[in-house]
Amino acid sequence: MKVLVAVKRVVDYNVKIRVKADQTGVDLSNVKMSMNPFDEIAVEEALRMKEAGTVDEVIAISVGVQQCQETIRTALAMGADRGILVKTDEVLEPLHVAKLMKAVVDEEQPGLVILGKQAIDDDCNQTGQMLAALLGWAQGTFASEIKLGDGSASVTREVDGGLQTLELKLPMIVTTDLRLNEPRYASLPNIMKAKKKPIDEKTPEDLGVDTAPRLATLKVEDPPTRQAGVIVADVAELVSKLRNEAGVI
Amino acid sequence: MSVLVIAEHDNADLKPATLAAVTAAGQLGGDVDILVAGSGCGAVGEAAAKVAGVAKVLVADDALYGNMMAEPMADLVVPLAQNYGAVIAVANTVGKNFMPRVAALLDVSQISEISSIESADTFVRPIYAGNAMATVQSSDAIKIITIRATGFEKADAEGGAAAVESIAAAGDPGLSSFVGEELSKSERPELTAAKTIISGGRGMQSGDNFPIIEAVADQLGAAVGASRAAVDAGFVPNDYQVGQTGKVVAPELYIAVGISGAIQHLAGMKDSKVIVAINKDEEAPIFQVADYGLVADLFKAVPELEEELKKLPPA
Numbered sequence: 138m139k140v141l142v143a144v145k146r147v148v149d150y151n152v153k154i155r156v157k158a159d160q161t162g163v164d165l166s167n168v169k170m171s172m173n174p175f176d177e178i179a180v181e182e183a184l185r186m187k188e189a190g191t192v193d194e195v196i197a198i199s200v201g202v203q204q205c206q207e208t209i210r211t212a213l214a215m216g217a218d219r220g221i222l223v224k225t226d227e228v229l230e231p232l233h234v235a236k237l238m239k240a241v242v243d244e245e246q247p248g249l250v251i252l253g254k255q256a257i258d259d260d261c262n263q264t265g266q267m268l269a270a271l272l273g274w275a276q277g278t279f280a281s282e283i284k285l286g287d288g289s290a291s292v293t294r295e296v297d298g299g300l301q302t303l304e305l306k307l308p309m310i311v312t313t314d315l316r317l318n319e320p321r322y323a324s325l326p327n328i329m330k331a332k333k334k335p336i337d338e339k340t341p342e343d344l345g346v347d348t349a350p351r352l353a354t355l356k357v358e359d360p361p362t363r364q365a366g367v368i369v370a371d372v373a374e375l376v377s378k379l380r381n382e383a384g385v386i
Numbered sequence: 387m388s389v390l391v392i393a394e395h396d397n398a399d400l401k402p403a404t405l406a407a408v409t410a411a412g413q414l415g416g417d418v419d420i421l422v423a424g425s426g427c428g429a430v431g432e433a434a435a436k437v438a439g440v441a442k443v444l445v446a447d448d449a450l451y452g453n454m455m456a457e458p459m460a461d462l463v464v465p466l467a468q469n470y471g472a473v474i475a476v477a478n479t480v481g482k483n484f485m486p487r488v489a490a491l492l493d494v495s496q497i498s499e500i501s502s503i504e505s506a507d508t509f510v511r512p513i514y515a516g517n518a519m520a521t522v523q524s525s526d527a528i529k530i531i532t533i534r535a536t537g538f539e540k541a542d543a544e545g546g547a548a549a550v551e552s553i554a555a556a557g558d559p560g561l562s563s564f565v566g567e568e569l570s571k572s573e574r575p576e577l578t579a580a581k582t583i584i585s586g587g588r589g590m591q592s593g594d595n596f597p598i599i600e601a602v603a604d605q606l607g608a609a610v611g612a613s614r615a616a617v618d619a620g621f622v623p624n625d626y627q628v629g630q631t632g633k634v635v636a637p638e639l640y641i642a643v644g645i646s647g648a649i650q651h652l653a654g655m656k657d658s659k660v661i662v663a664i665n666k667d668e669e670a671p672i673f674q675v676a677d678y679g680l681v682a683d684l685f686k687a688v689p690e691l692e693e694e695l696k697k698l699p700p701a
């Protein structure tokens with residue numbers, strides 16, 4: 138079975154975000170970019186399946202600008218076999234990415250697609266579910282455990298009250314949550330090896346997908362700030378203020 | 387334009403977050419209907435009919451919807467959505483799961499986790515873990531929206547007298563089946579519904595130390611939460627997590643204990659009415675958002691807090 142893993146190039150999670158003065162977006166110039174952390178978990182899970190012998194090939198796909206190739210190389214250095222870059226300079230919405238990925242799934246026929254549950258830039262949490270819908274497949278979102286079986290898989294999901302386990306028909310979509318695994322670091326020899334692994338390039342036109350925007354971003358602003366309050370001397374003062382000043386206890 | 391709100395419930399009770407979704411729906415203009423999809427959920431339908439401002443309640447009562455799995459939910463909602471200008475669900479783990487599936491089947495770009503509404507087609511939503519707020523305008527004919535319940539006042543749970551209409555189940559897509567669940571058992575209120583929350587962070591040092599927080603929670607009738615750092619360190623389960631990748635809460639009182647205040651945690655609690663921070667590091671960013679800060683060793687201050695609360699006469 139082949140596994141397709143989606144990897145998104147995003148602002149590194151350690152970078153402090155700055156909103157542009159003209160309110161058109163977030164300043165991305167000279168900012169460190171990395172693989173979306175939830176996607177690292179997705180790559181790791183696919184690699185563990187391959188190491189366990191249940192998967193033959195791991196393909197990393199990224200959709201976006203030319204530099205997304207670097208994100209694919211990171212997945213290849215972790216151990217993925219080959220990459221696919223769907224190259225576009227357009228700003229895409231999750232619906233477009235799902236449509237592009239569906240076209241690639243139709244060509245590659247993987248038995249499983251693993252994606253991060255959300256990207257830490259737009260925080261949409263949509264692409265995996267949308268891809269499942271377009272393919273008519275089952276979706277195991279926010280997964281903390283995946284057990285592949287014959288024709289189906291058992292997926293344990295992180296839900297608000299705890300954990301939920303579903304039996305889902307294969308082929309299927311999984312989106313990863315934090316506790317699914319701890320991703321590996323790429324070793325230097327593997328980083329060197331990854332440079333020789335193939336990356337196919339395609340465009341939305343090749344795949345026959347219309348990427349006309351449905352959403353217009355009118356402005357991007359700093360969040361409202363909260364005023365710092367007072368420092369209290371001790372617990373007694375704290376309790377007194379909460380009772381008499383704030384009236385919350 | 388009428389709006390369909392998908393009820394959040396557990397087949398017995400209508401969850402308060404649904405009331406926030408009704409308010410959001412009202413801001414779009416037009417009639418507000420509620421869909422209750424569940425199994426043995428008649429009481430939820432009746433509760434939904436009493437919510438102020440609701441025109442009609444649709445009840446799809448079938449074993450297929452007992453756990454609101456995404457595949458059957460999407461097949462139920464998609465044909466209904468054609469009759470509405472917008473469909474709204476709460477951005478909890480249920481809504482986040484099935485709504486994008488609905489959106490894709492309708493060929494619509496979903497607008498996720500909005501925190502406010504500017505007009506019938508323009509919405510504000512946090513991006514980059516709440517480090518920026520984006521105002522987006524949708525050109526899709528049907529708006530598929532999930533809301534941050536903390537961004538909207540709750541509609542009155544009483545006062546309405548909506549008609550209740552049973553609707554037939556859609557077919558079973560045959561893709562998914564429910565195996566089981568392990569829900570955290572607790573006598574305490576749920577995080578997203580609690581009036582008071584006390585959360586522990588990395589400063590707690592170990593899950594074994596959480597009982598000192600729980601003792602304060604018992605005094606206050608509070609829910610217990612945690613920062614992502616505490617969850618990542620294995621102190622407590624992930625469903626305790628408050629933050630951008632966990633739960634977004636806005637209680638009357640939020641007490642952060644041993645939490646430094648990473649932006650991703652602040653994103654999940656900064657709309658709380660009153661914030662208290664207890665941390666021994668006076669430079670911790672949490673003090674910049676706290677109404678009341680106490681610079682102290684939490685292992686001394688938290689048990690003291692429990693004692694002080696015990697002594698406090700009833701309000």
